[in-house]
Amino acid sequence: MDPLGWFEILGRMAWQFMPVWIALIVTFTLSIAFKRKLGLYGKLFDSRIGMVGFFIVAFWLFTAFFADYIITHNPLSQGRGMRNAAPGTPMARLAEGMYEYYLLGGDTRARDVFSRAVMGAREVLTIAPFAAMISFMIGISLGLPAGYIGGRLDTGLTFVANLVLAFPVILLFFLLVAPEIQDTAIPMSMAGVLFLVPVLFFMVLVNSRFHTQPWKRTLYVGAVLAFGFWAYSGLAFNADPLGFWGMSPNLLNVFVAVVFVNAPTVFRIVRGITLDIKTRDYVAAAQTRGEGPWYIMMWEILPNARGPLIVDFCLRIGYTTILLGTLGFFGLGVSPESPDWGSTINDGRSVLRSHPHLALVPALSLMSLVLGLNLLADGLREESLKD
Amino acid sequence: MLFFLLRRIGVMLLTALCLTFVVFYLTNLPAKLETLAKTQAGSRISDAEVQSWLARNGYDAPMLVRYGEWLGVVPGWTREEADGTLQGRCLRRVEDPAMAPARCGILQGYFGQSTRFRAPVSEVIGARLGATGWLMLWVVIVMVPMALIVGVLAGMREGSRTDRSLSTFAIASTATPEYVSGVVFIALLASTTVGLSPLFSSWGWLPENTALFQGNARSALDQITFWNFTLPVMTIALYGMGYVARITRASMTEVMTQQYIRTARLKGVSFPNIVMRHALRNALIAPFTVIMLQIPWLLNGVVIVEVLFSYPGFGWVLFEAAVNNDIELLLAASMVAVVVVLLTQLISDVGYVFLNPRIRIS
Numbered sequence: 001m002d003p004l005g006w007f008e009i010l011g012r013m014a015w016q017f018m019p020v021w022i023a024l025i026v027t028f029t030l031s032i033a034f035k036r037k038l039g040l041y042g043k044l045f046d047s048r049i050g051m052v053g054f055f056i057v058a059f060w061l062f063t064a065f066f067a068d069y070i071i072t073h074n075p076l077s078q079g080r081g082m083r084n085a086a087p088g089t090p091m092a093r094l095a096e097g098m099y100e101y102y103l104l105g106g107d108t109r110a111r112d113v114f115s116r117a118v119m120g121a122r123e124v125l126t127i128a129p130f131a132a133m134i135s136f137m138i139g140i141s142l143g144l145p146a147g148y149i150g151g152r153l154d155t156g157l158t159f160v161a162n163l164v165l166a167f168p169v170i171l172l173f174f175l176l177v178a179p180e181i182q183d184t185a186i187p188m189s190m191a192g193v194l195f196l197v198p199v200l201f202f203m204v205l206v207n208s209r210f211h212t213q214p215w216k217r218t219l220y221v222g223a224v225l226a227f228g229f230w231a232y233s234g235l236a237f238n239a240d241p242l243g244f245w246g247m248s249p250n251l252l253n254v255f256v257a258v259v260f261v262n263a264p265t266v267f268r269i270v271r272g273i274t275l276d277i278k279t280r281d282y283v284a285a286a287q288t289r290g291e292g293p294w295y296i297m298m299w300e301i302l303p304n305a306r307g308p309l310i311v312d313f314c315l316r317i318g319y320t321t322i323l324l325g326t327l328g329f330f331g332l333g334v335s336p337e338s339p340d341w342g343s344t345i346n347d348g349r350s351v352l353r354s355h356p357h358l359a360l361v362p363a364l365s366l367m368s369l370v371l372g373l374n375l376l377a378d379g380l381r382e383e384s385l386k387d
Numbered sequence: 388m389l390f391f392l393l394r395r396i397g398v399m400l401l402t403a404l405c406l407t408f409v410v411f412y413l414t415n416l417p418a419k420l421e422t423l424a425k426t427q428a429g430s431r432i433s434d435a436e437v438q439s440w441l442a443r444n445g446y447d448a449p450m451l452v453r454y455g456e457w458l459g460v461v462p463g464w465t466r467e468e469a470d471g472t473l474q475g476r477c478l479r480r481v482e483d484p485a486m487a488p489a490r491c492g493i494l495q496g497y498f499g500q501s502t503r504f505r506a507p508v509s510e511v512i513g514a515r516l517g518a519t520g521w522l523m524l525w526v527v528i529v530m531v532p533m534a535l536i537v538g539v540l541a542g543m544r545e546g547s548r549t550d551r552s553l554s555t556f557a558i559a560s561t562a563t564p565e566y567v568s569g570v571v572f573i574a575l576l577a578s579t580t581v582g583l584s585p586l587f588s589s590w591g592w593l594p595e596n597t598a599l600f601q602g603n604a605r606s607a608l609d610q611i612t613f614w615n616f617t618l619p620v621m622t623i624a625l626y627g628m629g630y631v632a633r634i635t636r637a638s639m640t641e642v643m644t645q646q647y648i649r650t651a652r653l654k655g656v657s658f659p660n661i662v663m664r665h666a667l668r669n670a671l672i673a674p675f676t677v678i679m680l681q682i683p684w685l686l687n688g689v690v691i692v693e694v695l696f697s698y699p700g701f702g703w704v705l706f707e708a709a710v711n712n713d714i715e716l717l718l719a720a721s722m723v724a725v726v727v728v729l730l731t732q733l734i735s736d737v738g739y740v741f742l743n744p745r746i747r748i749s
Contacts, residue, residue, distance in 0.1 A: 049555070159398075166402055167409075168683070168724040170690045171717070174709035175410060180418035322564045329566045329691065330706075345566055349695070353602065356574030356581050363567040371562035378558060 004088030009103055019066040024058055043383040050379015056372025063118060064125040071115035072099035075339045082106035084355045105357045108347060116339040117361045123340035128320040131258045136313060137198040139266025144297040147274025161264035169261055176257040177333040187253045191236040194259050199228035208294040254333040258323050262316060269312055273305040307384040311377045318373035325366050341366040399729040403722060410721045411454050414714045420446055423712045427502055445476055459492020499715030503707055508719045511704060518608060519689055519700035530624035531678060538635020543662050545640045560629030565691040569622040577602030577618060604698035619696045623688040627681055631674055638673040642666045672742045679735035683728040
């Protein structure tokens with residue numbers, strides 16, 4: 001068989017992405033049809049930049065979701081004779097039922113670059129949004145009291161946040177994400193502290209709302225605590241009795257490091273917004289009504305801070321993706337087989353000048369995802385400012 | 388003002404103390420020490436040999452004591468060898484053991500010995516910081532004017548086509564981390580077999596078998612040329628630029644809606660004159676702070692770029708030290724990083740006051 005030309009490669013890739021296109025068309029049709037009823041999300045479809053951003057992000061989300069149907073080869077299997085093969089090379093030895101080409105070529109270990117990039121999307125998109133979410137909850141839970149209560153608490157928390165921020169991110173990664181560290185209790189104890197915060201966050205959130213209705217309060221807080229500690233036991237200590245939640249030590253290490261780096265920035269943002277909002281009249285009204293401080297923070301200040309926080313959340317996912325790529329680029333915390341984009345870029349570095357497709361495919365994928373998230377954030381900012 | 392400076396310096400020292408302790412703790416975990424012993428004495432040594440190597444080199448004392456040794460508040464370790472010669476932390480530096488000081492740490496100006504480079508840490512860091520200094524200098528020379536021009540052009544007419552395209556460019560540049568742009572640059576511009584260089588060669592614009600730019604910046608240590616330094620500088624500058632440009636744009640759009648700009652327009656001042664004379668000075672206050680705060684963030688890029696382009700500067704040393712668990716080198720490197728972070732913060736605060744007379748500190 002002859003190698004494929006660029007048009008054929010693109011055509012075949014587009015065909016492989018068919019589930020993604022269908023999902024995108026459905027999402028866009030529905031969203032545009034009902035955009036007036038969908039609040040901020042619907043308004044996104046009024047701004048061109050926001051729509052482009054959302055398109056890219058949704059593309060990668062669906063890619064991660066349908067990855068099993070998109071890939072043409074197993075991302076770990078090595079095709080014989082396909083080492084550093086150029087894009088569109090037909091398989092040297094075709095087995096029964098195997099896809100005939102390496103659409104984007106082979107890597108240094110003769111694995112399919114296209115399938116690895118697709119699977120890499122799944123790797124990245126399972127970690128980045130969750131790491132960003134946990135960072136946000138920690139930042140919010142500490143930033144609200146720091147801004148609202150102030151005083152010594154504020155001084156102390158700000159000092160700790162600045163301490164972490166003064167650390168060069170890369171140095172922290174080198175120190176925190178290492179095979180030697182994984183054997184110690186450090187990642188687990190850090191996870192024990194960091195993951196406890198979201199549980200407490202939701203508990204306080206529910207409790208401050210319903211504490212005047214004891215029955216409801218007991219029910220809801222109990223439900224939150226039961227669910228929270230179930231997830232907490234699995235995620236932080238890998239000790240979920242039902243085996244549903246769990247993270248490998250590798251992943252936990254990466255997760256904790258990324259959250260640790262991100263949370264102080266969120267803290268600073270939330271603290272700043274809180275300092276601004278707490279002077280508003282509705283806060284004074286709530287204080288006069290006799291509401292408790294946590295109610296005011298969680299149900300008066302937080303909802304009114306959502307605009308900038310949603311925007312920053314999108315940016316933060318993008319930044320987390322970049323951080324994950326950095327980790328992979330230095331070969332930290334990921335197994336060598338892992339198809340995540342950072343480590344594939346690192347693998348392709350050695351043959352960059354002769355076979356650039358190895359590193360370029362994951363590099364451009366990563367860039368497009370982050371670009372999509374940034375454009376989405378920009379669109380959201382524009383639309384939320386219009387209110 | 389003096390009190391403000393003193394307090395800032397106090398906070399700086401406290402931060403440095405906390406950070407170095409964290410670094411010290413993380414690099415002195417038993418598993419890390421084992422790695423160190425194995426990289427120093429051979430990777431196939433047994434556990435007992437690891438222990439004896441650690442004991443021989445003074446790594447067996449409690450962690451706090453050794454942190455004190457490094458600080459210079461606790462006397463350095465000494466030990467008598469079987470042949471009667473004296474070994475010790477402070478004895479390596481001087482010829483005569485009797486002349487050696489009891490304490491030697493950073494308070495005495497001794498930063499320790501690098502196990503990776505087998506040289507005093509201060510020498511290693513000093514030499515490498517110089518190399519990175521040149522890199523940073525060129526990055527700032529390229530990045531700051533470019534970012535300011537993009538930001539001002541985009542912000543002077545909000546919502547115009549120039550604004551839209553320049554803003555998208557700025558967003559794209561913040562979405563391109565160094566390891567992506569570096570890889571793209573090398574593949575596109577620094578290879579003799581792929582990318583643009585063979586194309587140009589075939590058109591006769593370039594001699595055969597030469598690349599447009601060099602993908603390896605090691606030769607820049609001897610002489611910085613356009614050929615070997617463009618790609619590393621552009622790689623760092625591109626990522627840092629977008630953020631500064633966006634801040635400049637935001638600040639510029641805000642200034643352009645001010646009353647005094649409208650007054651100037653109504654008086655009939657020409658648009659270029661308004662931008663240059665009335666708007667620019669006020670619009671550049673916010674970007675100044677951001678540029679100063681951006682400098683420590685460039686350090687990340689410096690590590691990536693120096694590794695990618697094998698330019699032996701500070702970032703490369705940090706990478707080597709981390710990979711080899713070179714404790715004292717890592718500590719010194721983190722001190723340098725902390726000082727850079729806090730110093731730029733200080734400069735940005737003080738500079739802000741000078742630029743904006745409405746602000747008073749303390």
